Amino acid sequence: MSQADQNLSSSNPILALENVSYSYPNGVAALHKIQMEIQPGSKIAILGANGAGKSTLFLHLNGILQPQSGRVLLDGQRVEYTHSFLSVLRKKVGIVFQDPDSQLFSVNVFQDISFGPMNLKYSPTEVKDRVERAMEITKICDLRGRPTHQLSYGQKKRVAIAGILAMDPEVIILDEPTASLDPCLVEEMMLLFEELYKRGKTLIMSTHDMDLAYSWVDYCYVLNQGSVAAQGSPYDIFRDQTLLKENNLQIPWVLKVFEQLVAKGLIDGNSRPPYNEEQLFAYLDNAAFPVAKQSIKTEVNPWNLYRKAR
Amino acid sequence: MIGLENYAYSNRWRIINPCDKMIFAFATMLLCLFSTQAIPSLIILLSMVFLTTVQAGVPRQHYFRLFSVPVGFILIGAITVSLSVTTNLINLLWFISIGSYYIGITQGGLSQAILLLARSAGAASCLFFLALTTPLDDITCQLERWKVPYLIIEMMTLIYRFIFVFWEQATTIHIAQASRLGHVDLKTSLRSAGYLVSSLFINAVDRSHSLYNALVARGYSDSLRVLEDEHQPTPVLIKVGFICFDLFLLGLIIFRGSVLL
Numbered sequence: 001m002s003q004a005d006q007n008l009s010s011s012n013p014i015l016a017l018e019n020v021s022y023s024y025p026n027g028v029a030a031l032h033k034i035q036m037e038i039q040p041g042s043k044i045a046i047l048g049a050n051g052a053g054k055s056t057l058f059l060h061l062n063g064i065l066q067p068q069s070g071r072v073l074l075d076g077q078r079v080e081y082t083h084s085f086l087s088v089l090r091k092k093v094g095i096v097f098q099d100p101d102s103q104l105f106s107v108n109v110f111q112d113i114s115f116g117p118m119n120l121k122y123s124p125t126e127v128k129d130r131v132e133r134a135m136e137i138t139k140i141c142d143l144r145g146r147p148t149h150q151l152s153y154g155q156k157k158r159v160a161i162a163g164i165l166a167m168d169p170e171v172i173i174l175d176e177p178t179a180s181l182d183p184c185l186v187e188e189m190m191l192l193f194e195e196l197y198k199r200g201k202t203l204i205m206s207t208h209d210m211d212l213a214y215s216w217v218d219y220c221y222v223l224n225q226g227s228v229a230a231q232g233s234p235y236d237i238f239r240d241q242t243l244l245k246e247n248n249l250q251i252p253w254v255l256k257v258f259e260q261l262v263a264k265g266l267i268d269g270n271s272r273p274p275y276n277e278e279q280l281f282a283y284l285d286n287a288a289f290p291v292a293k294q295s296i297k298t299e300v301n302p303w304n305l306y307r308k309a310r
Numbered sequence: 311m312i313g314l315e316n317y318a319y320s321n322r323w324r325i326i327n328p329c330d331k332m333i334f335a336f337a338t339m340l341l342c343l344f345s346t347q348a349i350p351s352l353i354i355l356l357s358m359v360f361l362t363t364v365q366a367g368v369p370r371q372h373y374f375r376l377f378s379v380p381v382g383f384i385l386i387g388a389i390t391v392s393l394s395v396t397t398n399l400i401n402l403l404w405f406i407s408i409g410s411y412y413i414g415i416t417q418g419g420l421s422q423a424i425l426l427l428a429r430s431a432g433a434a435s436c437l438f439f440l441a442l443t444t445p446l447d448d449i450t451c452q453l454e455r456w457k458v459p460y461l462i463i464e465m466m467t468l469i470y471r472f473i474f475v476f477w478e479q480a481t482t483i484h485i486a487q488a489s490r491l492g493h494v495d496l497k498t499s500l501r502s503a504g505y506l507v508s509s510l511f512i513n514a515v516d517r518s519h520s521l522y523n524a525l526v527a528r529g530y531s532d533s534l535r536v537l538e539d540e541h542q543p544t545p546v547l548i549k550v551g552f553i554c555f556d557l558f559l560l561g562l563i564i565f566r567g568s569v570l571l
Contacts, residue, residue: 062527087529095527101475102520106467106536108447114537119529127537147319147445149474163528 012076013037014171014202015061015093019070022056030056032226033070038171038204043197045213045234046206048223049248054206055098057223058173061204063089091120094169098176100156104148109140109159112148116167127166134166138192154185161192172196174205178212190216214238214252215276222247235273254280261287314376318445323366327544328448329455331440334552339436341556342429345563348421351428353562357555358435366443377438384430392423446470451538464534475517480510 015038023029030053038044046054059065060072063079063086072079074089094116097103106112113134117127135141138158143151151159157177164172174193178186190212197203207213213220214234222230222237224247230237237243238255251259254274261267266287274280318324323331342354359377363370392415399405405414440449450463483506487493492502525534 059523064523064526083531090527090529095524097520097524097527099520102517103524105471105521105525105534106447107445107471108536108539110539111447111536115525115530115534116528118535118537119531124537131537145319147315147447148471150316150319167528 012040013073014040014075016073016076017057017060017067017070018073020060020067020072021069022060022065022067024056030226031060031067034226034228036221036228036231038202039219040170040202041197041200042202042219043193043217044202044204045217045220046204046223047208047210047213047220047237047247047249048206048229052223053226054223055175056226058095058175058204058206061171061173062093062095087120091167092169093171093173094164094167095173096161096164096175096177098179100153100160103160103163104156107147107149109143109146109148109151110135112159113163113166116163120167130166130168131162134162137165137195138162154181157181157185157189158192165196169201171202171204174203176206176208178207178209186212210238210250211252211254215254222249234275239273258283314441315445317366317368317372317442321366321368321443323361323443324445324448325542326443326548327541328444328452329541330544330549330552331444332449332452334556335436335440337556338559339433341559341563342432342436345429345559346425347563348425348428350559350562351425351432354432354559355428355435358432358439362435362439362442366439368442373438373442376442377434380434381431384427384434387430388423388427391426392419394419448539448541454538460533467534472514472517476510476514479513480506483509 015036017034017036020031020034020036021029022031034057036057046057048054056065060067063072063081066081074092079085079089104112106115110131113131114127117130122130132141135144138161140155140158140162143155143159148156148159161177177193178189181189186209193203193205193216205217217234220230220232220234220237221228222243229247230240230243238249238252241251243249244251254276258267258273258280261283262269266289267283271283274283338354338358342351345351359373362368363373393413394416395411395413396402396416397411399412401416401418402412402414403417403420405412407413446466450466453463453466454460484493484502487502487506491498492505493499522530
């Protein structure tokens with residue numbers, strides 16, 4: 001039983017959307033009858049092309065936008081757009097926005113991170129503790145005294161995440177967290193998210209990185225023009241060729257290679273598709289490669305050719 | 311940008327308590343503005359330059375380049391003040407004649423110009439001392455302790471932060487324009503500058519929306535409260551130095567005023 005199956009079997013979603021529709025004041029319809037259930041402690045990917053409504057959806061989960069029809073539920077309770085309820089909602093659900101420059105308002109890293117916990121009316125010592133802890137988890141303790149405008153993009157991103165972690169939310173929404181980061185930073189970022197996941201946080205991320213979504217999350221939602229086009233485990237989503245084509249999604253390379261190997265009869269077609277590189281490579285160890293492999297090597301080896309010529 | 315803000319973060323006097331630095335800078339500036347003689351102002355100017363470049367370690371070359379900006383304006387003002395237009399030649403130290411009028415410098419005008427020059431440069435040096443040794447977040451933090459209205463502090467914080475965001479944006483746009491020959495001659499240059507400003511404005515509106523969303527998402531309701539940093543108390547020697555210097559100036563202005571200059 002995988003993590004995803006376990007989550008599906010428990011039936012108390014921390015966040016749920018019921019028939020949520022929203023169109024912007026300029027008439028652009030952004031969301032259409034969205035149905036969604038977020039199980040506590042899960043890793044969820046929201047996939048879809050640019051403009052599919054991912055960011056608008058996120059603003060609903062945090063109560064910044066109010067659905068024009070349908071409702072948002074927090075722990076089974078209908079979200080009310082009152083000051084007191086919204087504080088509860090925003091304490092439980094934090095959003096890390098895509099552009100850190102639009103999130104960091106303060107000149108000082110420490111002060112910026114302290115903003116959220118200050119709004120939750122904690123005592124100064126408690127706020128200080130929370131900021132310290134958030135900086136430790138995101139590994140930015142050395143940036144404490146630095147002004148925000150001197151930070152690199154990756155550092156700003158970490159500070160933005162720390163600003164949310166300091167509020168200790170149960171659900172963390174990450175809007176394209178790995179966009180425009182170099183591969184090394186992406187890896188570091190994913191380690192950080194894995195750490196948060198292990199600490200019991202629910203993570204919701206939008207991403208265009210199919211490999212990452214496929215190998216990391218428990219459950220996927222595919223948005224297309226404001227509606228949920230599909231949902232399911234990454235395996236279900238990414239093996240459905242027509243679904244992928246309709247929503248402009250790509251097949252993760254692990255699956256692509258796996259399918260090629262199955263088609264060529266090197267791997268048993270009934271074996272469970274690999275979720276990541278390691279699983280795929282484990283199959284390769286047992287794969288029935290034809291003997292030709294060795295002979296090709298000897299034929300083409302320039303040293304052998306040279307020797308033959310002599 | 312121009313490096314001003316980098317020194318505020320990296321200078322040797324950053325650790326000195328911002329409260330003391332601010333009181334010292336403002337008190338000295340007030341003394342400078344109230345002094346009716348040039349000597350105290352010149353003493354202030356020299357001491358502030360000394361404190362900023364030698365003590366705080368701001369590179370002298372960079373300091374003088376920054377300082378030349380206000381000095382340029384002050385010089386223009388002082389020259390204008392020193393000139394007077396008269397019909398008689400009495401008291402004129404130097405003049406040119408235009409018809410029956412003389413444009414020249416009188417003894418009074420000259421000393422007034424020197425006083426203006428000294429006072430403005432002295433006051434500017436106080437401001438430079440503060441700006442180059444104290445980061446803005448330390449200043450806003452202190453202003454909050456002095457019960458300055460939140461609105462003003464928030465505006466200061468946001469404006470300062472977004473200067474850098476927009477400066478970066480403007481630089482990017484400028485480079486993108488230049489790479490497509492947007493600045494080959496004066497005409498295209500002007501047009502490109504217009505585009506730059508308008509897109510920057512639209513960008514500003516856009517950013518204000520997303521900033522507001524991001525703040526609300528973190529529980530913003532009416533004020534940008536943050537936890538203030540704690541600062542070390544100023545070393546006693548420096549504190550005493552600040553007080554003695556200002557007392558000395560005060561004495562100089564009150565008692566020796568008539569004797570000097």
